[in-house]
Amino acid sequence: xxxxxxxxxxxxxxxxxxxxxxxxxxxxxxxxxxxxxxxxxxxxxxxxxxxxxxxxxxxxxxxxxxxxxxxxxxxxxxxxxxxxxxxxxxxxxxxxxxxxxxxxxxxxxxxxxxxxxxxxxxxxxxxxxxxxxxxxxxxxxxxxxxxxxxxxxxxxxxxxxxxxxxxxxxxxxxxxxxxxxxxxxxxxxxxxxxxxxxxxxxxxxxxxxxxxxxxxxxxxxxxxxxxxxxxxxxxxxxxxxxxxxxxxxxxxxxxxxxxxxxxxxxxxxxxxxxxxxxxxxxxxxxxxxxxxxxxxxxxxxxxxxx
Amino acid sequence: xxxxxxxxxxxxxxxxxxxxxxxxxxxxxxxxxxxxxxxxxxxxxxxxxxxxxxxxxxxxxxxxxxxxxxxxxxxxxxxxxxxxxxxxxxxxxxxxxxxxxxxxxxxxxxxxxxxxxxxxxxxxxxxxxxxxxxxxxxxxxxxxxxxxxxxxxxxxxxxxxxxxxxxxxxxxxxxxxxxxxxxxxxxxxxxxxxxxxxxxxxxxxxxxxxxxxxxxxxxxxxxxxxxxxxxxxxxxxxxxxxxxxxxxxxxxxxxxxxxxxxxxxxxxxxxxxxxxxxxxxxxxxxxxxxxxxxxxxxxxxxxxxxxxxxxxxxxxxxxxxxxxxxxxxxxxxxxxxxxxxxxxxxxxxxxxxxxxxxxxxxxxxxxxxxxxxxxxxxxxxxxxxxxxxxxxxxxxxxxxxxxxxxxxxx
Numbered sequence: 001x002x003x004x005x006x007x008x009x010x011x012x013x014x015x016x017x018x019x020x021x022x023x024x025x026x027x028x029x030x031x032x033x034x035x036x037x038x039x040x041x042x043x044x045x046x047x048x049x050x051x052x053x054x055x056x057x058x059x060x061x062x063x064x065x066x067x068x069x070x071x072x073x074x075x076x077x078x079x080x081x082x083x084x085x086x087x088x089x090x091x092x093x094x095x096x097x098x099x100x101x102x103x104x105x106x107x108x109x110x111x112x113x114x115x116x117x118x119x120x121x122x123x124x125x126x127x128x129x130x131x132x133x134x135x136x137x138x139x140x141x142x143x144x145x146x147x148x149x150x151x152x153x154x155x156x157x158x159x160x161x162x163x164x165x166x167x168x169x170x171x172x173x174x175x176x177x178x179x180x181x182x183x184x185x186x187x188x189x190x191x192x193x194x195x196x197x198x199x200x201x202x203x204x205x206x207x208x209x210x211x212x213x214x215x216x217x218x219x220x221x222x223x224x225x226x227x228x229x230x231x232x233x234x235x236x237x238x239x240x241x242x243x244x245x246x247x248x249x250x251x252x253x254x255x256x257x258x259x260x261x262x263x264x265x266x267x268x269x270x271x272x273x274x275x276x277x278x279x280x281x282x283x284x285x286x287x288x289x290x291x292x293x294x295x296x297x298x299x300x301x302x303x304x305x306x
Numbered sequence: 307x308x309x310x311x312x313x314x315x316x317x318x319x320x321x322x323x324x325x326x327x328x329x330x331x332x333x334x335x336x337x338x339x340x341x342x343x344x345x346x347x348x349x350x351x352x353x354x355x356x357x358x359x360x361x362x363x364x365x366x367x368x369x370x371x372x373x374x375x376x377x378x379x380x381x382x383x384x385x386x387x388x389x390x391x392x393x394x395x396x397x398x399x400x401x402x403x404x405x406x407x408x409x410x411x412x413x414x415x416x417x418x419x420x421x422x423x424x425x426x427x428x429x430x431x432x433x434x435x436x437x438x439x440x441x442x443x444x445x446x447x448x449x450x451x452x453x454x455x456x457x458x459x460x461x462x463x464x465x466x467x468x469x470x471x472x473x474x475x476x477x478x479x480x481x482x483x484x485x486x487x488x489x490x491x492x493x494x495x496x497x498x499x500x501x502x503x504x505x506x507x508x509x510x511x512x513x514x515x516x517x518x519x520x521x522x523x524x525x526x527x528x529x530x531x532x533x534x535x536x537x538x539x540x541x542x543x544x545x546x547x548x549x550x551x552x553x554x555x556x557x558x559x560x561x562x563x564x565x566x567x568x569x570x571x572x573x574x575x576x577x578x579x580x581x582x583x584x585x586x587x588x589x590x591x592x593x594x595x596x597x598x599x600x601x602x603x604x605x606x607x608x609x610x611x612x613x614x615x616x617x618x619x620x621x622x623x624x625x626x627x628x629x630x631x632x633x634x635x636x637x638x639x640x641x642x643x644x645x646x647x648x649x650x651x652x653x654x655x656x657x658x659x660x661x662x663x664x665x666x667x668x669x670x671x672x673x674x675x676x677x678x679x680x681x682x683x684x685x686x687x688x689x690x691x692x693x694x695x696x697x698x699x700x701x702x703x704x705x706x707x708x709x710x711x712x713x714x715x716x
Contacts, residue, residue: 027422030415126503128530137504137533139439141461146443221414223439223461225505227533228410265415 007306008167011250012160019156029152033220035261036155037213041238042245042253043162044209047202049239050247051169051178054103054203057111057235061099061118062092062207064230066214068125071140072133081145085154085215092211095121096204103199118230126226139225142218151220158216162209166250167306169202178202179248237261244286246293250306255294352390352656354379355402355426357416359437362408366559366590367641368433371455374638374645375430376401377630382653390656392666402426406437414440421448427662428453428652433641435459435505445469451664451671454691455648456641459505463690468668472693473651474644474682479509481606481698485580486517488604488700488715489552492578498527498550500541500557500565507533507556514554526550535561538568552578559583563594570599580604585611585701586640588710597710600703607701607712608640609681619678619685620650626681647682654678 022032041063049055069091073084102113128136169175180188181195189195214229221228237260245256260279267275290296295305358372359365379399382388387396402424406413413432417440420426429445430453431438438457445452446469454462454470458478462470489497497518501511508530515525526548531541538555542565545553553576555565562581569579584591585605592600613623621629626646630638651671659670668691676686676695686695701712 028415028418029422030418034411034415123503123532126532128503128508135461137502137508139435139459139461139505141442141464143443143446143464146447148447221410221440222443224410225436225439225459227436227504228439231410233409234411 003304004167004171004306007304008164008250011167011254011306012163015163015254016156016160019159023152029148031265033148033152033155035257036159037217038237038241038261039254039257040155040159040162040213041210041234042241042257043159043166044206044213045238045242046166046247046249046253047162047169047209048206049242050166050249050252051175051182052199052202053182054106054199055111055239056114056206057232057239058114058116058118059206059210059238060230060232060235061114061121062096062210063214063217063234064118064125064226065092065095065121066211067218067224067229068134068140068214068226069211070215070218071135071142074142074145075140076133081147081150081219082154085212085219088215088218089208089212092207092214093204095211096207100200100203103196103203115232115235118232118235122226122230125230134226137226139223139228140218142222145219146222148220151216155213155216155220158209158212163250163254165205165209166253170248170250170306174198240283242293244282244293246295246305249293249295252293252295252305259294351398351400352388352428352662353400353402353424353426354428354430354652355420355424356430357404357406357413357420357432357437359408359432360405363560364408364433364437366587367456368408368437370639370641371433371645371648372403373634374642374647375455375649376645377633377642378646378649378653380633381629382649388653388656391658392656392661406432408437410436410440413437414444417441417444421445421450428655428667430648430652431455431457433457435462438462442470449664451667453648453652456644458509460509461505463688463692465690467690469664470691471651471668471671471687472691473685474647474693474696476694476696476698477509477692478506479513480694481582482510482514483517484698484700485554485606486514486521489518489578490521490523492551494551494578495523496548496550497523497525497552497554498545498548499525499529499554500527500538500545501530501555502533502535502557502561503530504533504558506558510556514556533558533561536564538565539572542568542572542574546572546574546576550576552576552580554580556582559587559590563591566591566595566599566603570595578604580700582606584703585712589637589639592710597705597708600710601705603703604715605701605703606698607714608698609643609683610638610640611701611712612699612714614679614681614683616679617681619654620646620680623681643682647680647685650678650680651685 019032019036023029045059066088069088070084073079073087099117102110105113125134126137130136177193177198185195241256241260242253244260246252298305359368379401383398387398390397404416406416429450431441433456435457438454441452442462452470454472456475458475499511501507527545562583584600584603585607610623610627627638654674655667655670658674659667678685684695688694700715702715704711704713
């Protein structure tokens with residue numbers, strides 16, 4: 001237990017130091033900001049997929065709900081920024097609560113169901129009849145609260161909080177009960193675990209993570225359209241980063257995001273055709289030889305991966 | 307066991323740091339389209355930063371616009387540069403560009419990259435509202451004037467905003483003025499409209515219905531569809547059921563193509579059928595539907611389908627067509643014109659601004675606003691930076707002697 005605490009503390013400190021120092025050394029703040037955003041989203045996916053086996057293709061629905069949540073609270077209700085960001089996260093929790101019957105599905109059915117649900121949320125938000133609330137297709141302008149520096153550090157705080165949440169879940173009886181449910185829900189229920197309640201709980205926590213990230217993202221970019229914050233590639237990136245690093249671990253999503261998002265920034269922008277080729281090859285190799293992600297390389301050698 | 311555990315944690319921390327370094331370095335070394343990015347522009351040249359999308363949903367529009375801008379740069383550099391008033395001499399142009407792959411998230415990083423790492427002198431947005439939207443606050447934050455080529459989003463233009471200038475298109479709310487005038491002049495009473503749920507199309511629908519309402523015309527059908535709509539068959543039948551004299555479809559090129567496919571398949575005909583993009587991308591539509599498919603279709607014809615009269619700055623459309631074809635080997639379309647037109651606005655700004663600061667450049671643009679006419683039309687902005695000088699006429703395609711022609715209706 002003590003070893004775990006030490007390694008977890010090291011990870012949090014390294015993350016904090018890196019993301020505090022990066023803008024001082026490298027002037028384009030957007031790169032580390034987006035890396036933190038994807039890292040937190042990957043941790044949110046990790047909470048759900050890594051511990052319950054549910055893979056939400058429609059995870060971006062919570063991200064977009066958070067972005068629109070903060071917009072509504074600021075523009076319509078005139079909340080100040082920080083409460084609005086938290087409120088944005090809670091918007092996503094409300095959406096997740098409404099969608100919690102999806103947890104009755106499993107496997108591919110759940111993944112596709114969540115994807116369809118996120119599309120529903122997208123079309124509701126962008127509907128012209130919602131113009132008085134969400135501005136419909138006209139997009140959002142939060143220029144009045146635009147503050148890239150504060151929102152950068154807000155994203156760092158959220159990253160650290162949800163990395164700590166994953167650490168807690170991984171080492172707690174709650175996390176173990178989730179893993180038991182993942183392995184065999186019937187046996188877990190017979191052992192006295194409230195399967196439905198625990199699944200819903202982690203589903204809501206995961207949605208809260210995405211909602212907060214979406215809210216801070218909305219604050220950071222301040223001008224966006226429904227198609228920008230409900231973009232399916234956000235889900236895909238977060239899922240691939242998690243799977244690449246390794247679900248069910250603290251480090252997996254972090255390493256996956258840094259390696260793949262780094263690769264994306266290195267060659268994806270200048271030579272997208274090579275990037276897509278390399279990305280595709282990497283995923284094929286991963287699925288064939290490392291289905292548990294990069295961190296499984298360490299596990300195979302008997303090294304404990306936090 | 308303990309040493310293995312420590313080794314694992316240390317390995318992970320080292321990997322994290324190393325990868326982070328790699329990720330950070332990645333963007334620094336991302337090669338722009340025209341040579342590696344440099345952190346500072348040499349004094350003897352003007353650096354222009356822009357983004358383009360070679361893949362994704364905006365690629366078909368972004369690339370031609372980008373080619374138009376590149377064409378302008380090649381022309382300027384071949385002539386030994388452009389006059390820069392702030393330097394008191396001619397200087398060459400260096401283009402620093404990145405591929406945003408039609409992603410607003412990627413564009414956010416890259417606009418920042420252009421400003422904070424490449425330190426470009428002038429910032430030009432990518433095509434359309436979605437990819438321009440993220441640049442608006444970034445430009446404002448860094449006190450940089452954003453030359454917005456074709457992002458006509460209504461949220462960008464706020465009173466006395468000195469950080470944005472729309473160069474090559476009027477704001478979308480102005481587009482349907484000529485269409486409304488035409489419909490009113492035809493004394494149509496039954497008008498059916500379908501529009502996509504996006505800023506560009508809905509603002510047009512609002513303007514159109516407002517102008518029609520003033521003339522006592524209430525559309526018999528006026529519904530929105532998701533921008534991703536690819537089948538208009540049922541919608542078309544619903545519109546036909548209202549016996550419209552005019553059917554108006556407001557969408558992006560993909561929507562227009564889907565709509566026209568449904569129209570062809572259904573065999574329905576209406577006295578007036580209007581779609582936006584055949585007039586701007588005629589070769590794309592001719593490739594999909596042939597001349598016969600475009601015959602009698604109403605649209606907004608744009609240069610080079612029509613010639614702007616009284617051009618007093620830059621090439622005329624005939625000169626542009628000839629030079630563009632010579633340089634690129636292909637005939638230009640409207641988006642090529644839009645990109646070139648942006649270049650002309652940059653050129654005029656450089657020729658009149660007393661310094662390269664945002665304030666000075668914006669003052670210069672305001673100064674020549676309304677006084678220059680390019681091959682794209684009259685360049686005039688309001689105090690919000692929105693383009694109000696250009697107008698889009700309504701035209702109808704006809705086939706005559708085996709050639710596609712446009713009859714102008716307004």
